[in-house]
Amino acid sequence: MISETKVSRRFFLSAAAAAGGGLLIGSGLEPELIGALAQTQAKDIPLNAWLRISADDVVTLISSQSEMGQGVMTTLPAVLAEELGADWSRVKIEFSPVAPAYANPRINWQFTGNSESTTAFFELLRQMGASAREMIVAAAAKRWGVKPEECYTDNGKVIHRPLGQLAGRSLKFGDVAEDAAKVTPPTSPKIKAESEWKLLGKPLPRVDLPSKLNGTAVFGMDFSLPGMVHAAVMQSPVHGGAVASFDKSSVMGMPGVIDVVPVPNGVAVVAGQYWQASQALKSLKVTFDDGPNAQVSANSLNAQYRAALGGNVWKTVKTEGKAVSGEAMAGQFAEVFSQEYESQFLAHATMEPMNCTAHTTDDGCTVWGPLQGPQLTQIVLASALKLPPEKVTIKRTLLGGGFGRRLIADLPLQAALISRAVGKPVKAVWSREEDMRHGLYRPATLHRITAGLDKAGNPEAIAHKLVSPSILQYVYAPAVTDDNDPSCLEGLMETHYAIPHQRVDFKLLKVGVPTSVLRTTGYGPNIFAVESFIDELAHKAKTDPYQFRRRLLKDERAIKVLDTVVEKSGWRRRAPKGAGRGLAITEAFRTHIAHIVELSVKNNIVKIHRIVCVIDCGVALDPEICKNSIEGGTVWGLGAAFKSNISFKDGRTVEANFNGFRIAQMDETPPIEVHIVNSGTKGMGGTGEVGPVTLIPAVANALFAATGKRYRSLPLSRHGLKLA
Amino acid sequence: MLALAACLAFGASLFSSSVNGGGGKKPAKDDAGARAAFLEAYKVFTHPRCMNCHPAGDQPLQGDDSQPHFYRVRRGADGNGVFAARCGNCHQTRNQSGEHSPPGAPHPLEEKERRNEPRWHLPPAATPMVFERRTPAQLCRQLLDKKRNGKLTPEQLLHHVSHDPLVLWGWNPGEGRSVPPLSHTQFVEQVKTWIEKGGACPQ
């Protein structure tokens, strides 16, 4: 939960400075703007911001959310279309501009992320679609001179059919659109029940699929404008460093080169074509001032984390019951059990490298790009270019992956500044190496869990000590203080395990490498620790890990998901010889999810036989998209568990491309079964990033079951394990 | 006893014509000298630049640490890989700039019509010409065995190591890859010596 705390300039800039300077956002930004915006309410959302019906019967639905593979540009407009009764096969979908009408209603901020597109917008879209329907019905009923109750909409038409009659008359939406727009929107429109759905709850053809199959889909990398030029960007290899000098003459005269332009912390070679710019960039003479982080290494970071874990500086963020700290448990319980878990730095490594197009003139700036954070982009550019926000127009393309990386405005800012310098539209592109080495990484975490156990080995008290750098600092600074970041604590502040005494102590670590939101945010590392720890307690108590968890759970939805995954996976049957099964369950992003993984290990090669996953996200509005998302998240989790890793040396990221930063491959991916439990629309949850959260501890738990070895740090490759 | 005799007879018949084409002075057979030369050449044969494409298994190896090649790339029947992972799908006629990019080699200059096509492959499955984990004795016999060496005569073997662009690549392997412990000239010299002195194999 992001709380709307008032941010002060000092906190915001210190968070940025701690990671090595305002490298991302540019200087001169007023952070109070973000906090202030979050506190104003968007009232009276105009209906025609979300749907338009033209006189010639074209229904256009607006997607406030960005499409990065999660299917949101299909499913959320489908909610509108469902209530409206539109003909889905003929609707057009457009991306929205930045405007208050499109802000996520939960925090009044326009962005796509945190797996909350559906949960934030679902009820609002139902309301708006239903309102529009009732307005259309009212207009048609008036024209026919009949009661609105005798009319309904279906498949793009409004139909009058009194009760008892078989036939009726109809009008196309376009025929009554103009009149409907004059009707006062109803305050409490009747929302369809789930049982009445024609579009939702079933697989719909995704609107973005055809273009993704015939090469015409326009990602940021594919966007093009007449007169557009390209910029290949290089930033200080050491995090937080800056350009000391560059020699423009070293590349002017190379094919296509137009200019060499400084950008925050870096320099860009501008040429007619990207290939020309990237080739010239290799020859550019440039020197860097390394800045304060040139000594950062895996060892120095490890020492920093260890010192923090062993230190006395903690913020107690949760207390329940006696809230005993781990150190104070001795003597109060039958037994005290403590373990430490580590998760690694990760890169987003979106398949589409970072890029953005901008055209800056004296009058304003227009941006086209694969953006998750259009509002932040507008604010950052307005501030940096000294333009009023309404003069900064943000247009979104499809995204070749986001995972949280594209919430930041760094590429739009670079493109806008370069465009201003050269006086033309510019597409700024980072090579894969630049992208990998200048990521904003998922912070590594170090986590000690201590439990006070009763005689049967059940936890009566649990105490967490978590060391983590910030997640939200660049994405939503108002939520971050000098010693707290709520996203880091996800999965620890709430738990369904009925443990009477709970305590969470947190150390927000300042490190010399940039960290930010990345798919699974705080849940990923925290649930790896929690579900491994609970599993260790179960084995310690010589209890079936399923039964051990079941006894601790009181939440009905959680129990149902747990029972279902056990049933679907054959957990109760003995595992094949040499194989082991591992289980993990949690609620993350408001969705209940459980994984069971079955694997065997030989000579450190891990063969995964089977993966079964059960989720309860309320109602899967599109079960096919939902399953694809969970399957994909499971595959992502395999990579994160076994091999993905970002490391540092001399203040630089070591890994440069997919040879160093490894992700899962086709031959390593076993069959994945996903089962969806429907618990109704009252408890909608997100699915975009929940897949990896239980997959990773389920793998660790399965490895223990198969080998008797417990792995408490990731990735597993550091223990010599490899996926078959 | 039988095997040794057969081996000697076999070796004798291979070397009935000297590598000088019979015109010049025929070097004397010198088993010790030949073995010593082969042992020098063996350091090159077993260096990653050569051994990686003469693997024991179905996959080429890569890197100075001779790890299995990325992504299940494997030999295929003709040594050119399979399906969408044929060697020439990624490897070109020359090395690419930048670390970790695929190395490349061209067809011999004489094959003018193939000058734009890469020549990058493993030995075919029927004659895998394995270097990996071969002792000097095993490798030596294998190199001379026409049933296992692609029917090469010693002259052709010498030509291969002297001129084959794929072999020459080993000494110009691109960023991040080490070169064999002998220079190419030294290596060719050792192979030539070994053959000219009678091609005896280490025990």
Place this chain on the structure above:
Amino acid sequence: MKQIDFSVNGKAVRVEAEPDKPLLWVLREDLGLTGAKYGCGIAICGCCAVHLDGDAIRSCVTPVSRVEGKKVTTVEGLSTDLSHPVQRAWLEIQVPQCGYCQSGQMMSAACLLAQKANPTDADIDDAMSGNLCRCGTYPRIRRAIHRAAEIAAKGGR
């Protein structure tokens, strides 16, 4: 700079380019065909895969000189109407998520199916493990390749 003639998706093209300019950038920037994608630049991700006389080459490392006089097929050339068995299967099984890697996936898959009409799972592993997908659509790609084989067998080209 050199004039290089070749064919793309059945049409003759002529470009003026440095002979060692990668085919990927010729396709994307000189010919406006943006289906093939830049993902890594070192032939390790597969997003750039196109067909050269039937082979699924990685265009990000292939110099344009290599294709002189030859036939190149990109994803745009699989069909004009999504009727290629691979495209039909991909659509039916709703394979893509973000879609950025899928051009390359489909080209590698089409190459596999052209060489083996009914590939096994092991064949799919061999053919497709070099095509990375950050969204993790591998299980769907596998099902879609089997489905494409079925569609092709029933005469869907």
